[in-house]
Amino acid sequence: MKSKDICLSTFVFIPHNWAKKFQMSDGIRNQYSDLGVEGFYCKEGANYSNPHFSQVEELLQKNEHRIDYSQVLDFCCGSGEVSFVLEQMGYLKTIASDPFTQEAYKQRMGKKCQSWTFEDIVKGKLVGTYSAVVCSFAMHLCADDLLFPLSYQLFQHTPHLIIITPHKRPELEKLEGIHLDFEDFCLTDRGKKVRLRAFRSTF
Numbered sequence: 001m002k003s004k005d006i007c008l009s010t011f012v013f014i015p016h017n018w019a020k021k022f023q024m025s026d027g028i029r030n031q032y033s034d035l036g037v038e039g040f041y042c043k044e045g046a047n048y049s050n051p052h053f054s055q056v057e058e059l060l061q062k063n064e065h066r067i068d069y070s071q072v073l074d075f076c077c078g079s080g081e082v083s084f085v086l087e088q089m090g091y092l093k094t095i096a097s098d099p100f101t102q103e104a105y106k107q108r109m110g111k112k113c114q115s116w117t118f119e120d121i122v123k124g125k126l127v128g129t130y131s132a133v134v135c136s137f138a139m140h141l142c143a144d145d146l147l148f149p150l151s152y153q154l155f156q157h158t159p160h161l162i163i164i165t166p167h168k169r170p171e172l173e174k175l176e177g178i179h180l181d182f183e184d185f186c187l188t189d190r191g192k193k194v195r196l197r198a199f200r201s202t203f
């Protein structure tokens with residue numbers, strides 16, 4: 001049994017309004033560096049909920065006129081933050097994937113998600129065609145040297161890659177064949193920007 005399988009059994013669902021429990025603080029960033037990202041989500045995934053859920057919701061709603069949500073892949077779905085918002089907006093065909101939060105996703109959304117990792121996608125394991133791939137608060141976790149092959153593979157399955165991020169990273173427009181289509185942002189209570197950045201490719 002892989003360590004991933006062992007840790008999955010410990011996941012439980014935490015509603016997003018418990019988010020204050022789990023702020024993406026310097027302490028958590030330190031744990032990323034102590035445990036590694038995978039180790040962190042195996043150990044702490046049971047407590048995960050995005051403290052910026054309302055910003056994710058606002059950005060998805062504000063940009064409905066220019067993103068086709070009819071068949072989204074919610075990539076690195078966590079406990080289903082993006083899927084939940086889309087469902088509330090009436091979009092019922094979202095497919096989700098996350099290697100570490102399958103039970104949490106099932107608890108919130110009442111259905112299973114896939115388990116594709118960044119590395120799986122790079123190896124060509126992604127299946128399906130999507131109107132958009134939405135990756136919220138996660139693609140900055142991908143190793144720099146995987147960003148191009150990961151994006152390339154995602155663009156084989158969608159015309160539109162939507163990144164929601166509290167950082168400037170990942171700057172996919174710096175990669176050959178990828179351009180920024182549009183961007184938007186909203187502010188947290190503390191005045192920090194959460195960005196929605198939409199990309200297209202010439203691949």
Ligand SMILES: C[S@@+](CC[C@H](N)C(=O)[O-])C[C@H]1O[C@@H](n2cnc3c(N)ncnc32)[C@H](O)[C@@H]1O
Nearest residue numbers: 041050076077078081100101117118136137138
């Ligand atoms: C900060 S959470 C974001 C979750 C959710 N999308 C949201 O908006 O709250 C980052 C997610 O990336 C996932 N993740 C970490 N490493 C990964 C990898 N190598 N491949 C795919 N997903 C990964 C974690 O399981 C976690 O759910």
